[in-house]
Amino acid sequence: MSESTLSRRGEIATTTELRTDMALFFEANGDLWHKKKNPDGKFPLNLAENNQSWDLLKSKMEDILKNNSIPDWVSNYTGIIGHPSFLESIAKFMSKHVTRCKINPDHLGASAGSTAVIELCAWVLCNHGDVAILPAPCYPVYTQDIKMKAGVERYDLITHHDISELKSGPLLNTGHLATAVRSLNQKGKIVKFLLLTNPDNPTGLVYSDTQIIQIANWCVKNKIHLIVNELYALSTIDTSHKDLKDAYPDKFKNQSFAQVIHSMNSDYLHMIYGFSKDFGISGMRIGIVYSKNEEFLKAYNNLAAPHMVSNLTQWIVQEVLSDKNFLKRYIKKNIESLTQSYVTVTKTLDKIKIPYAPSRGSLFVWMDLSEFLSENTEEAEQVLWRALYDEQGVLLTPGTGFGHTKRGQFRLVHSFLKENALKEAVKRIKKFVENKRRKNTETK
Numbered sequence: 001m002s003e004s005t006l007s008r009r010g011e012i013a014t015t016t017e018l019r020t021d022m023a024l025f026f027e028a029n030g031d032l033w034h035k036k037k038n039p040d041g042k043f044p045l046n047l048a049e050n051n052q053s054w055d056l057l058k059s060k061m062e063d064i065l066k067n068n069s070i071p072d073w074v075s076n077y078t079g080i081i082g083h084p085s086f087l088e089s090i091a092k093f094m095s096k097h098v099t100r101c102k103i104n105p106d107h108l109g110a111s112a113g114s115t116a117v118i119e120l121c122a123w124v125l126c127n128h129g130d131v132a133i134l135p136a137p138c139y140p141v142y143t144q145d146i147k148m149k150a151g152v153e154r155y156d157l158i159t160h161h162d163i164s165e166l167k168s169g170p171l172l173n174t175g176h177l178a179t180a181v182r183s184l185n186q187k188g189k190i191v192k193f194l195l196l197t198n199p200d201n202p203t204g205l206v207y208s209d210t211q212i213i214q215i216a217n218w219c220v221k222n223k224i225h226l227i228v229n230e231l232y233a234l235s236t237i238d239t240s241h242k243d244l245k246d247a248y249p250d251k252f253k254n255q256s257f258a259q260v261i262h263s264m265n266s267d268y269l270h271m272i273y274g275f276s277k278d279f280g281i282s283g284m285r286i287g288i289v290y291s292k293n294e295e296f297l298k299a300y301n302n303l304a305a306p307h308m309v310s311n312l313t314q315w316i317v318q319e320v321l322s323d324k325n326f327l328k329r330y331i332k333k334n335i336e337s338l339t340q341s342y343v344t345v346t347k348t349l350d351k352i353k354i355p356y357a358p359s360r361g362s363l364f365v366w367m368d369l370s371e372f373l374s375e376n377t378e379e380a381e382q383v384l385w386r387a388l389y390d391e392q393g394v395l396l397t398p399g400t401g402f403g404h405t406k407r408g409q410f411r412l413v414h415s416f417l418k419e420n421a422l423k424e425a426v427k428r429i430k431k432f433v434e435n436k437r438r439k440n441t442e443t444k
């Protein structure tokens with residue numbers, strides 16, 4: 001092979017895929033199932049897209065474009081981490097709908113997606129080789145976000161073995177953290193931050209107030225930054241829904257991490273928000289960081305130029321956010337749709353006795369199909385994953401990249417397809433499970 005013309009890091013990048021299931025996603029998305037037109041089509045349920053409420057938002061954006069003149073600031077450079085009027089509108093929107101406490105726009109930064117925000121946080125807070133702790137299972141792409149440029153290592157902290165242990169929510173506590181940090185320190189590693197996703201990707205679990213406050217206190221005391229990614233803050237499941245309420249018997253309270261930031265007022269606490277999921281506009285690329293650490297924000301601002309949000313996007317989103325009635329309607333409808341699609345999936349999983357984590361938010365169902373594995377290995381998980389796709393056209397994300405040790409767990413995105421296609425996908429999963437069980441009993 002000829003010698004590479006790239007840098008060492010460029011060479012590494014040539015072989016570091018963002019995720020393993022993207023190529024199949026594009027294949028499946030180009031061959032979507034349709035009852036009449038494409039009955040042998042596919043069901044891509046692996047990419048975290050929320051397509052439930054785009055119709056509503058699209059017509060709102062079309063109205064804005066029809067009825068307004070685009071302001072002149074849109075064509076020029078503006079603030080690196082957001083135009084002042086955009087940050088002002090984000091602060092108002094977040095205060096009312098996301099954080100429920102007053103957000104000062106001076107403590108906000110906008111970048112091209114939460115991906116950019118996470119990468120910049122890793123860069124600003126860590127040195128090359130430092131470690132970030134993530135409770136497993138956890139969003140696979142964080143690995144690349146923190147490692148590719150900032151060189152930060154991901155440590156997957158295992159708090160449980162079986163999905164059934166997650167019935168009452170995430171298990172992470174300060175004991176887990178102390179043990180993990182001690183063992184990493186003994187290996188000469190420095191832990192710089194803990195990254196929580198709340199609601200969580202992939203489990204949909206939500207940390208309670210008490211849990212988050214205890215963890216935050218521990219982090220501050222141990223001089224470890226705590227970043228809470230609330231990217232799915234408004235993508236909640238209505239747990240009072242008639243088909244769900246029995247699965248959530250415990251009283252539950254959770255507040256936005258911004259409230260903890262306000263009450264503790266520490267330089268070690270930071271929050272992330274974004275528009276890719278709650279508003280289903282991943283293509284518009286808006287991620288937000290909120291921190292009261294002024295030094296952090298200064299460094300972030302000076303590094304963020306390659307990640308600026310397009311001004312046209314900033315303007316149109318700020319116009320959407322200025323319509324209070326629309327926002328109320330949109331958020332309500334989005335929660336109703338997400339709850340419905342979640343029910344569609346979990347009703348069948350209950351019937352066929354497939355274990356899953358009881359979600360309170362996000363776009364996912366995290367399920368356990370390990371009974372169909374020939375052995376607890378990545379290879380066996382890949383075989384099962386491909387079999388579901390090849391036999392039934394249903395594409396999930398295999399658990400491997402999520403950092404958990406138990407193989408055979410998969411993530412399903414319930415917000416990608418419209419209700420009729422999702423129902424068909426779920427029927428196919430049921431058929432797959434029943435066929436497997438039949439074959440297994442026949443061979444016994």
Ligand SMILES: Cc1ncc(COP(=O)(O)O)c(C=O)c1O
Pocket residue numbers: 048112113114115116139197201229231274275276282286287
């Ligand atoms: C937890 C989490 N963080 C970040 C991202 C990336 O989001 P964005 O489109 O804002 O870059 C995702 C997307 O799936 C996610 O689930």
